[in-house]
Amino acid sequence: MIAIIDYNAGNLASVARAVAHLGFACTVTHDPEMIRRAERIIFPGVGAAGAAMDSLRRLGIDAVLRERSACGTPLLGICLGSQVILEHSDENDTPCLGLLAGRARAFPAAMRSPDGTPLKIPHMGWNRIGRRRDHPLFEGIGPEDEFYFVHSFYPVPEHPEEVLGVTGHGVEFASVIGRGRLVATQFHLEKSGRPGLRMLRNFCAGFGGERPC
Numbered sequence: 731m732i733a734i735i736d737y738n739a740g741n742l743a744s745v746a747r748a749v750a751h752l753g754f755a756c757t758v759t760h761d762p763e764m765i766r767r768a769e770r771i772i773f774p775g776v777g778a779a780g781a782a783m784d785s786l787r788r789l790g791i792d793a794v795l796r797e798r799s800a801c802g803t804p805l806l807g808i809c810l811g812s813q814v815i816l817e818h819s820d821e822n823d824t825p826c827l828g829l830l831a832g833r834a835r836a837f838p839a840a841m842r843s844p845d846g847t848p849l850k851i852p853h854m855g856w857n858r859i860g861r862r863r864d865h866p867l868f869e870g871i872g873p874e875d876e877f878y879f880v881h882s883f884y885p886v887p888e889h890p891e892e893v894l895g896v897t898g899h900g901v902e903f904a905s906v907i908g909r910g911r912l913v914a915t916q917f918h919l920e921k922s923g924r925p926g927l928r929m930l931r932n933f934c935a936g937f938g939g940e941r942p943c
Contacts, residue, residue: 732756732934733768735795737785739775739810741920748920748927754934762794770934771795771803774920775810779834779883780822782814792827799829799912804937806930807914812885812907815914821883829912831888841900849900852882857917859895859905866936867894867906867913867929875925877917879905884916911937 734746736758749756749772756772757764765771773795775782786792799805807815813834814826820835841849856876861868884903887893894913895906905916913933919926 731768732770732772733765734758734772734774735765735791736760737775737782737789737791739777739782739785741774741776741809741918744920745772745774745808748930749934752927752931752934760789760791762790765791765794766798768798768803770937771798771805772808772933773805773811773815773914774808775814776880777810778821779810779814779819779824779826782810783824783826786814786827795827796829801943802911804911804933805829805913806933807912808920809881809916809918812914812916813883815907815912816885816887819883830892830907830909832886832892834883835886836883837900843900852880853899854880857897857899857905859897859917860902861895863891863894865894865906865908865913867908867915867932869932869936870928871925877905877915877919877922877926879917881916885914 742758815829816832817828818833837851885907887907892909893904896902897905907914919930
């Protein structure tokens with residue numbers, strides 16, 4: 731069973747529909763024990779880091795995520811989930827989960843494209859991914875494939891080897907990050923058409939092997 735974490739951060743139904751469409755059993759839950767027993771965990775989210783972390787702590791999910799990540803349960807963060815897996819977010823000056831070293835930062839104000847056109851924040855729309863590391867998540871994904879973004883903050887891992895893919899919007903930022911069986915995308919897989927569903931399938935069907943605990 732795949733657990734899709736419900737921590738009052740929205741966007742859960744569309745993720746669950748996408749996973750079910752791909753033929754995988756899933757449940758939307760905020761029950762720590764159900765999350766602990768899950769074979770895989772999807773950690774989506776939209777909204778603010780401070781409110782998200784408040785909900786995770788109140789529900790006792792923060793400790794379960796740290797435990798299961800340390801034990802090797804495959805875990806996929808999506809959008810806000812790619813930011814709060816880091817140690818800190820500049821949004822609301824929020825201490826986060828610390829599954830990876832690093833922090834989420836805001837896009838700089840008054841950014842411009844190379845031709846001088848002002849760039850909007852939040853970054854919203856379709857963009858490509860520049861692959862930096864090989865990873866099973868990228869199986870079947872081509873260099874021309876595009877993914878859907880909506881965000882004002884972005885992840886900045888401390889260790890460069892944990893940056894798997896990058897995207898440009900005024901600055902080049904990490905759009906896919908991870909280590910081992912923990913992986914996260916700043917873009918919305920469930921809203922990214924065929925390429926997004928392919929990545930989601932890669933997570934749901936891959937990352938196998940025995941867990942250490």
